[in-house]
Amino acid sequence: MRIQPLFAALALLALAGCANDPAPTEQMRLTEQALAQAKAVGATDEIAELKMAEGKMARAQANMSNEAYRDARMRAEQAELDARLAEARVLTSKSNEQLNLLQSRVNRLRKQLGEQP
Template sequence: MELTTMKTLDAKTTVSRSRGLKLAALMLGSSLLLAGCASTPPSEQYAVTQSAVNSAISAGGTEFAPVEMKSAQDKLKQAEFAMHDEDYEKARRLAEQAEWDARLAERKAEAAKAERALQDARQGVQELREEGMRNAQ
């Protein structure tokens, strides 16, 4: 009985140590990967963000979503300063936030334009109805 218990404990200890080593290796690898990402400039993200800001401006974001556009442009400028200071993690985070602000501004502008077109269409229908009623009399 004692031998069986000892074998079971040895097997459990070996499995536990193996899992611990695997977990430690995974954590070390993840840390190195994150450290590697933090040391490279986020130039691709910056380019994507710049494109999103330009697209939002073209869509009328400055007119229909001025708060979101200002936020996107300010964060993009802060990201540029962070890249200049080589604070790449901050630059990446700000560029991502600026991208989402710009995309929101673009969607708001598109929605406002669609709403305006719908109102124009309704007004046109109403005018046609009134004209049709005048002609019917």
């Protein structure tokens, strides 16, 4: 029955390997870029996703300070996705505004053409 202690030792080694997550510096950088990009296209704190992204990024930075790298990575990934969603919402809103403006111009031109004999 020497197999059981061997499996126990391997399990402990596997768990120890999982506990040593590397610092997610690249993910933190990507998240900072996503936040900056969202703000660059006009996202403000009034957009819920941006506010959530900033909150999650703050928690990720706190996790980094506490060397809780796994939690930092997960929060940073979530923050990046929220920031990208905020950016997409702003761009969609701007596109809809442009579409509405063009539609009103087309309608005005149609009306003008309809009034001519």
